[in-house]
Amino acid sequence: MKAAIFSTGDELVNGKTLDTNAHWLSSQLTELDVEIVCQINVGDDKSQIIWGLEQATRRADIVIMTGGLGPTDDDLTRFAIADFTKTELSLDENSLKQIKDLFESRNYEMCERNNVQAMIPNGAEVLANPTGTAPGIKMLIGGSMLFSLPGVPREMKIMFDLYVKTWVETQTRSHTFRRRLQSIGVGESTLAHKLEDLIKAYPDVALGTTANEGIVSLNLAGKNKSSVIKFEHAIKEKLGNSIFGFGDQTLPEVVGGLLRNRNETLATAESCTGGLIGKQLTDIPGSSSYYLGGFVCYSNELKESLVGVSNESLKQFGAVSEQVARELSQGTLAKTNADWAIGVTGIAGPGGKSPKKPEGLVYISLAGKNGVSEVKKCLFGNPGRKAVRLRTAMTALEMLREALM
Ligand code: ATP
Numbered sequence: 001m002k003a004a005i006f007s008t009g010d011e012l013v014n015g016k017t018l019d020t021n022a023h024w025l026s027s028q029l030t031e032l033d034v035e036i037v038c039q040i041n042v043g044d045d046k047s048q049i050i051w052g053l054e055q056a057t058r059r060a061d062i063v064i065m066t067g068g069l070g071p072t073d074d075d076l077t078r079f080a081i082a083d084f085t086k087t088e089l090s091l092d093e094n095s096l097k098q099i100k101d102l103f104e105s106r107n108y109e110m111c112e113r114n115n116v117q118a119m120i121p122n123g124a125e126v127l128a129n130p131t132g133t134a135p136g137i138k139m140l141i142g143g144s145m146l147f148s149l150p151g152v153p154r155e156m157k158i159m160f161d162l163y164v165k166t167w168v169e170t171q172t173r174s175h176t177f178r179r180r181l182q183s184i185g186v187g188e189s190t191l192a193h194k195l196e197d198l199i200k201a202y203p204d205v206a207l208g209t210t211a212n213e214g215i216v217s218l219n220l221a222g223k224n225k226s227s228v229i230k231f232e233h234a235i236k237e238k239l240g241n242s243i244f245g246f247g248d249q250t251l252p253e254v255v256g257g258l259l260r261n262r263n264e265t266l267a268t269a270e271s272c273t274g275g276l277i278g279k280q281l282t283d284i285p286g287s288s289s290y291y292l293g294g295f296v297c298y299s300n301e302l303k304e305s306l307v308g309v310s311n312e313s314l315k316q317f318g319a320v321s322e323q324v325a326r327e328l329s330q331g332t333l334a335k336t337n338a339d340w341a342i343g344v345t346g347i348a349g350p351g352g353k354s355p356k357k358p359e360g361l362v363y364i365s366l367a368g369k370n371g372v373s374e375v376k377k378c379l380f381g382n383p384g385r386k387a388v389r390l391r392t393a394m395t396a397l398e399m400l401r402e403a404l405m
């Protein structure tokens with residue numbers, strides 16, 4: 001199946017807004033085995049939108065448009081679709097009612113202008129928008145199925161999952177069976193080497209990997225379900241604890257689940273990562289049941305007063321040192337009464353290095369009420385501040401995961 005992605009909006013062509021919709025849609029469709037034949041971008045201009053519709057419908061079996069469904073004068077998508085398909089627009093009473101209800105529920109006054117969002121080309125299907133005012137439009141044009149979705153990324157994603165994904169899946173019911181494993185601590189090339197024999201043993205299953213900040217996802221796909229499952233088990237056996245999750249599970253999610261199952265709690269003291277570990281944990285709903293909170297302490301004074309790091313250690317070894325890392329987690333454990341504590345100190349860079357302490361040097365410590373006290377020295381090099389901080393957070397969570405298993 002071939003797809004065209006078509007984004008509209010002046011802000012996209014003049015460089016004010018990055019077209020994240022196209023990026024997201026492309027990766028979603030690729031996952032569904034759909035080939036992207038083109039991405040089109042035009043401004044809020046009806047003749048340009050019609051041109052885009054011509055190009056897209058000529059090339060693709062499915063066209064996904066985003067943007068221009070709003071109530072303002074620059075929202076021209078519905079008019080362009082109507083002109084291009086030579087159909088009239090009619091008011092869809094159901095959609096109008098939903099728009100009215102939404103305004104009422106938010107206690108906003110609805111103005112006349114919003115009625116236009118319920119105008120749908122004759123013969124098209126209305127795609128109800130569960131979180132916004134503009135419904136989407138689904139319409140068969142020649143041999144292409146057009147999905148016109150709102151531009152607002154959050155609404156677009158929800159509607160993609162509701163309508164486009166299900167449509168693609170019913171069209172391409174080739175029954176490809178998929179599994180995904182998440183691994184940490186083993187690089188992509190080492191993985192390929194370790195799995196060489198298995199890859200040969202399962203020629204009917206495709207294995208693809210994607211790497212992101214120390215985490216490698218292994219994607220399995222094949223027509224034969226039992227083959228895919230056997231391959232999955234064999235990988236799990238071979239890689240053991242390096243596999244931390246299945247499907248789209250993330251490391252913070254898995255660690256959170258382990259803490260919850262054990263009825264244990266965690267607190268953090270973060271220099272270098274500035275609260276990133278806490279952020280990653282609290283991105284997950286319900287995390288307050290196991291994550292107590294944390295200290296973000298950059299100055300030596302706060303390391304001492306908040307967490308109880310000793311002045312002597314800071315003077316003797318410096319803030320970025322094994323000893324201070326150890327005291328960060330031990331101090332946090334004592335101050336918060338958590339079952340586990342993570343302490344982090346390091347040089348995220350750029351700058352801040354010294355002859356003995358290079359950029360990317362990070363000490364991560366883990367302390368447990370049960371007596372666990374370990375410190376890991378990491379040399380992340382110079383991949384950039386963001387990457388050092390992310391890798392630090394992942395490594396810290398991985399240390400905790402290992403301790404919990
Ligand atoms: P609305 O009902 O909100 O008016 P719409 O379908 O008319 O929806 P737009 O007005 O085009 O959508 O865009 C709404 C918001 O979504 C804007 O902030 C815009 O910058 C953003 N947006 C639109 N298209 C994209 C895109 N392709 N990538 C990222 N952001 C986008």
Ligand code: MG
Pocket residue numbers: 008009010044067068074075151
């Ligand atoms: Mg717009």
